[in-house]
């Protein structure tokens with residue numbers, strides 16, 4: 268029988284660092300990445316030579332991204348691996364770092380995400396299969412179609428979806444690392460440039476550049492490096508699944524439900540105990556769908572719960588207090604690591620004006636093209 | 650010579666009965682059967698619209714795109730005639746712009 272993360276050594280996030288997610292600039296990816304890595308090492312109080320392995324999530328920088336970035340910290344000869352899993356690249360990089368520490372292959376590991384805005388090449392376009400909808404179903408069109416079905420079948424309106432963007436833009440306005448930091452009104456979001464169906468530009472995530480990094484350690488690593496356990500956030504579970512055949516049901520939502528269920532079960536917690544959720548809200552409709560399939564609220568209840576403030580900071584469960592992909596931004600490689608940074612900040616009680624009161628349990632979720640889904644559950648220091 | 654769009658074609662798995670489109674020879678996504686177990690078959694091109702949206706393209710042009718649940722099982726995304734809405738019965742036609750689903754059965 269396969270082991271679970273909880274059967275292995277406890278793993279803790281002890282350092283987080285970010286470079287702001289932002290629109291494309293001339294900044295080298297090396298500067299973006301080093302800013303995040305140095306911030307994470309400083310936050311952990313861990314000198315670089317103590318790091319035993321590094322995983323770097325990246326999608327549009329080509330091959331072999333780790334060493335051109337990490338050599339400037341002083342070469343140490345450690346194992347370095349680039350991880351590509353579309354939108355979930357950073358989440359998968361984190362998962363691998365966590366598993367290395369849990370299994371005892373390392374006491375100190377780093378997960379990094381770094382990316383620049385550039386066209387990405389998708390293997391799906393190289394299969395030789397000509398889809399009927401060649402060039403037609405871009406991601407906004409795909410999610411606009413899901414939105415149309417969702418809103419119609421639940422008797423909900425465009426304003427119910429726009430409230431997702433409203434909450435997340437206004438959360439990001441207080442996040443210095445967010446791509447979009449402007450406060451918005453519901454009217455502004457609804458009246459913004461139409462993209463597809465009911466989706467406006469402000470209900471679609473910005474894809475720019477940025478970086479994020481986290482340090483994960485074992486208890487032995489924590490003792491050896493003199494790290495304060497009062498700021499150490501435990502990783503309770505790590506689940507990763509890929510798409511199955513779901514007929515006409517939304518594969519993103521079905522896959523999210525199954526992967527989240529696995530992550531919660533393996534963490535030994537109930538969905539009702541979750542205080543913070545960071546999820547894949549690349550398009551506003553996703554938040555409504557996923558909160559339902561995750562079991563955070565009942566089927567069909569997401570629009571009314573959102574309207575009642577249940578998902579706001581200070582509500583029943585804070586959803587995307589960082590601003591989410593919609594407003595913190597989606598530089599792709601860094602996105603998943605950025606979620607772990609936000610949840611760690613929240614569970615340490617260090618999120619300032621964005622702090623969810625008494626946050627004890629956080630859940631990070633990303634879907635990547637393919638589709639793949641990665642979910643982590645993290646717990647506050649004891 | 651470009652391949653004609655109609656009739657729409659799909660693969661039918663002789664082992665598990667799964668029907669999928671577009672045609673490919675790699676193997677059945679449902680059960681993994683391949684080779685002679687997976688047959689290339691014409692589809693009726695008729696189905697029901699699950700969702701339909703107007704898409705705004707750069708330059709101001711708009712097109713209608715929908716999810717069509719084909720009679721044989723697969724769901725496809727395609728261009729729709731301007732008047733098509735969700736839950737309409739539609740059929741595939743071939744136009745200069747490519748495949749287009751219009752209202753009505755054959």
Ligand SMILES: [Zn+2]
Nearest residue numbers: 662665677680
């Ligand atoms: Zn089959």
